[in-house]
Amino acid sequence: MSLKEKFTSISPAEFFKRNPELAGFSNPARAMYQALRELVENALDATDVHGILPSVKISIDRASQEKEIYRVSVEDNGIGIPPHVVPDAFGRVLYSSKYVIRQTRGMYGLGVKAAVLYSQMYQDRPIEVVTSPMGSKRLYTFKLKIDVTKNEPIIYEKASVNNETGFHGTIVTMYILGDWMRAKSRIYEYVKRTYIITPYAEFFLKDPEGNVVFYPRLTNKLPEPPKEVKPHPYGVDIELLKNMISKQRDDITVKEFLVKEFQSVGEKTALGVLEMAGIDPNKKASKLTDDQLSKLVDSMKSFPDFRPPSPEALSVIGADLIELGLKQTLSPDYVGAVTRKPKAYQGHPFIVEVGLAYGGSIQPAEEPTVLRYANKIPLIYDEKSDVVWKVVEEMDWKRYGIEEEQIPLVVMVHLCSTKVPYKSAGKESIADVEEIEKEIRNGIMEAARSLKVYITEKKREEEAKKRLLTYLKYIPELARSLSTFMVNGKKEEMPKIQEQLQNKMIDLVVTKLNIKDKDLELFKSYRVETL
Numbered sequence: 001m002s003l004k005e006k007f008t009s010i011s012p013a014e015f016f017k018r019n020p021e022l023a024g025f026s027n028p029a030r031a032m033y034q035a036l037r038e039l040v041e042n043a044l045d046a047t048d049v050h051g052i053l054p055s056v057k058i059s060i061d062r063a064s065q066e067k068e069i070y071r072v073s074v075e076d077n078g079i080g081i082p083p084h085v086v087p088d089a090f091g092r093v094l095y096s097s098k099y100v101i102r103q104t105r106g107m108y109g110l111g112v113k114a115a116v117l118y119s120q121m122y123q124d125r126p127i128e129v130v131t132s133p134m135g136s137k138r139l140y141t142f143k144l145k146i147d148v149t150k151n152e153p154i155i156y157e158k159a160s161v162n163n164e165t166g167f168h169g170t171i172v173t174m175y176i177l178g179d180w181m182r183a184k185s186r187i188y189e190y191v192k193r194t195y196i197i198t199p200y201a202e203f204f205l206k207d208p209e210g211n212v213v214f215y216p217r218l219t220n221k222l223p224e225p226p227k228e229v230k231p232h233p234y235g236v237d238i239e240l241l242k243n244m245i246s247k248q249r250d251d252i253t254v255k256e257f258l259v260k261e262f263q264s265v266g267e268k269t270a271l272g273v274l275e276m277a278g279i280d281p282n283k284k285a286s287k288l289t290d291d292q293l294s295k296l297v298d299s300m301k302s303f304p305d306f307r308p309p310s311p312e313a314l315s316v317i318g319a320d321l322i323e324l325g326l327k328q329t330l331s332p333d334y335v336g337a338v339t340r341k342p343k344a345y346q347g348h349p350f351i352v353e354v355g356l357a358y359g360g361s362i363q364p365a366e367e368p369t370v371l372r373y374a375n376k377i378p379l380i381y382d383e384k385s386d387v388v389w390k391v392v393e394e395m396d397w398k399r400y401g402i403e404e405e406q407i408p409l410v411v412m413v414h415l416c417s418t419k420v421p422y423k424s425a426g427k428e429s430i431a432d433v434e435e436i437e438k439e440i441r442n443g444i445m446e447a448a449r450s451l452k453v454y455i456t457e458k459k460r461e462e463e464a465k466k467r468l469l470t471y472l473k474y475i476p477e478l479a480r481s482l483s484t485f486m487v488n489g490k491k492e493e494m495p496k497i498q499e500q501l502q503n504k505m506i507d508l509v510v511t512k513l514n515i516k517d518k519d520l521e522l523f524k525s526y527r528v529e530t531l
């Protein structure tokens, strides 16, 4: 046996080709869902982040009879992609326009490439991209694959034609080894949950069985798009500082660098931070030693007077749109939502939003149904390992007036952040970060207090109604007694008068209490036999 190990290095493309499950491509059903997700999330990032009301057309067709190969295509009306970046955007792993500090669905520069890698592992057709950037007079078409060893795009076809219709946006088509029967419910669930959180978008979905579903736009109100911001000093590390300094002009002083490149750092703050670190403010940033960089990071992380990270980079949905989405898709009796104030963890701003829907058409179950969202993406798999689940599970719903064994309750939690702490590149669950967990708990409790007011009120009304219905049962007797006074000896008229009195009294109570047919049935069961 040789004791010599053989060392080689592999490209990022090769790494994700070898480990597709890390990006969510663990089996054909999951891969089909994941590929569709990546395309839909890119489509939405290309629209609402740029102030465009999204219109997303998804079609899935069976492309081969021998193997379960599907053609998955997603069209958007977004900003489009400049033609010179298309090959890298779809053919170079870890290439992205989203490596900036701004809330977007995408953040790794991996998603669509992981789908392309999976696609080309099991069938031979390249990915097709048709795109026209906003205002462009041309429509560009590409067919490409990834050179796995080099982590580079291989372009099979490239063309452009006149953009006759003024279309802007992108159509991406790829061929995927899938398993429709097993992926179907997740895909429908994914689209429905995406629709709940983007009620300002419209979706068309055509599935391989020929079903076409249209989800109409419910509002034209678009949430305020996120703005790109500078990094916050609490979020730095030595490598980030080195990298940022390497992009500066050579003679920039460390004080100028801090003021220019970080949020919430003015002259005075910069001097305070540098004093804490024992660094001369006029020292050239490029001349800082490793030891000084390390001291600077420590002082930036512990300086007490920074403003919290700017929430401008975030884009919440807002309580009104959350309520609209939940109401339209779940038809509950009650819906309520809260958008919490911005908070921060490790220098990243975040906001938690919570929506609660109760009663109505919601199917009662032992546990509440949990709808998890991060940066407007629904998270469907790995529910039990998510911090949201942990918090919901620990809630004592009885304290909020929910006493049934089977609860008709949906809890929706949306985490917005410039950095969502996902547990894996497949983006299916959120890690337990203490600050986030606490904020989710506070958000759910705040929303649950309003639900409690509703439930208490409803219970009170129901009890009052029940009491009054109990009174109703005395009506026949009362009518009979009164009729004896009114008949003036004509006993034969008694039943008629009694009936009239009884109907009048019932009408009175029914109108007064706004009693519905269902309750009237109940009343009938109270009716005592005429004595």
Ligand SMILES: Nc1ncnc2c1ncn2[C@@H]1O[C@H](COP(=O)(O)OP(=O)(O)OP(=O)(O)O)[C@@H](O)[C@H]1O
Pocket: 038, 042, 043, 046, 076, 078, 079, 080, 081, 089, 090, 095, 096, 097, 098, 105, 106, 107, 108, 109, 110, 111, 112, 113, 169, 170
């Ligand atoms: N439909 C689209 N419209 C506009 N740009 C797109 C579209 N699809 C992809 N892109 C561009 O391609 C880039 C790479 O997309 P990819 O899915 O690989 O990663 P990402 O969205 O940046 O991050 P993540 O891996 O977290 O999804 C995006 O950053 C975006 O700039």
